Amino acid sequence: MRLVNINYVKDGAVLARPVRNSNGQILLGAGIVLTKDYIEKLKTIGFDVLFVMDNRFEDVEINYAISDKTKEIAYSTVRGITHALEQDPNAEIDAGSVRYAVLNIVQDLLYSSDILSNLTDIIGYDEYTFHHSINTTVLALLLGIEKKYNQNQLIELGMGVLMHDIGKTKISREILNKKGKLLDEEFEQIKNHPLFGYDYIRNNHDFSLLSAHVAFQHHEQWAGGGYPRGLEETEIHEYARIASVADVYEALTSKRPYRDAMEPYLAYEYIIVKAGTQFDPDIVNLFSRAVAPYPTGIGVQLSNKMQGNVIRQNPELPSRPVVRIIADGDVSLDKPIDLDLSSPQNLSIMINKTLNW
Structure with a gap:
């Protein structure tokens, strides 16, 4: 799953986690295909981000703080x-x-x-x-x-x-x-x-x-x-x-x-x-x-122009997580690459900004 800003969620995306209202009631269940109407309604309610399915990140589990x-x-x-x-x-x-x-x-x-x-x-x-x-x-x-x-x-x-x-x-x-x-x-x-x-x-x-x-x-x-x-x-x-x-x-x-x-x-x-x-x-x-400055699931662009999503944290170096690279600049990769920013060989690579994709 990936964490995506709702403004960049595409029509046809599949929810990876249920969307709940403030009372804890499920508005949309996991596995629901998101239509434009659903997305607009969620924006109106005030939701900022959604967890969506992505087969490039099917092994990534994003844990909640509390149940x-x-x-x-x-x-x-x-x-x-x-x-x-x-x-x-x-x-x-x-x-x-x-x-x-x-x-x-x-x-x-x-x-x-x-x-x-x-x-x-x-x-x-x-x-x-x-x-x-x-x-x-x-x-x-x-x-x-x-x-x-x-x-x-x-x-x-x-x-x-x-x-x-x-x-x-x-x-x-x-x-x-x-x-x-x-x-x-x-x-x-x-x-x-x-x-x-x-x-x-x-x-x-x-x-x-x-x-x-x-x-x-x-x-x-x-x-x-x-x-x-x-x-x-x-x-x-x-x-x-x-x-x-x-x-x-x-x-x-x-x-x-x-x-x-x-x-x-x-x-x-x-x-x-x-x-x-x-x-x-x-x-x-x-x-x-x-506290991790780059939450698991969020999209990032690196200083070498590679782009991907944070898939795992490094407790000793919270600002240098593991990123799954899915694009090099504007070119999508055929096979994702996992890049551990805490590894000595990668210490020159920085996170430049977050992405809403």
């Missing part, structure tokens, strides 16, 4: 709590359901056999608000695992991250989904959501106070200048420093009402460049080891 069941549990939890607080700001967050959702995510990640390639499925969703919290939690927990946190620490971190934006229930949807630039007074309202979230969580004694600090501090910056308190360096709790990196990377790689999703490698580079200013350098170092 469909785990996603459904997490989605239902975040949606239910969000709706409850929107209807009654005094409603209590069900900490038990949050803990259960996070525990499922932790278990899925710990048992993953291919942790570098399992972020592919977080690219592009139609319901940003709920999925952002889930995807950010997956990323944060990957960093926590890389940090060698024990299970209790992972649960504390995950519960805080899953609820990190819950304070936005007190912000109007018009402001949250505004396509144009926010007015100063609108941005000031947005800047209140960490405090709102902190109050929600800390007043529930079934949450750790450290989980509450994730919501409170995830917009603080390593060199200062963040909000709501303008904290610096280790004044910011480590959980929140992890959440900050995960939050920004996920936001950049997701479609928003006012912009398209950024390519994963560009978002990856943004995080790396902001080490020491926006982000804790040690956390960025964890990020560079835990």
Whole structure:
């Protein structure tokens, strides 16, 4: 299978993986032949990428970060709590359901056999608000695992991250989904959501106070200048420093009402460049080891003009995966070639850009 931008999926392509809606229900099953009508409808809903069959990549397995069941549990939890607080700001967050959702995510990640390639499925969703919290939690927990946190620490971190934006229930949807630039007074309202979230969580004694600090501090910056308190360096709790990196990377790689999703490698580079200013350098170092800039399945062009798709990750060198070459410039190859960019003889070859084919 290959990962293809929906704008380049051809009429007659065959789905390699089911397409599910935000509730986890299957819209189109694996093996369905995609017509122009199907493709246009999926674009309208908000899907950015699809997994399609390609006999040149029939041996390539692209693993998901978490199972469909785990996603459904997490989605239902975040949606239910969000709706409850929107209807009654005094409603209590069900900490038990949050803990259960996070525990499922932790278990899925710990048992993953291919942790570098399992972020592919977080690219592009139609319901940003709920999925952002889930995807950010997956990323944060990957960093926590890389940090060698024990299970209790992972649960504390995950519960805080899953609820990190819950304070936005007190912000109007018009402001949250505004396509144009926010007015100063609108941005000031947005800047209140960490405090709102902190109050929600800390007043529930079934949450750790450290989980509450994730919501409170995830917009603080390593060199200062963040909000709501303008904290610096280790004044910011480590959980929140992890959440900050995960939050920004996920936001950049997701479609928003006012912009398209950024390519994963560009978002990856943004995080790396902001080490020491926006982000804790040690956390960025964890990020560079835990996240692949070129997800498995994505199309790439190399510096030698060869083109192909990433088929496997190299955990020791995440930026140098194995690429299956299917074209040399504009000329298709009769037989694909697998090129391991981590091999000494290939170290002069770089990935120039990603392809949407």
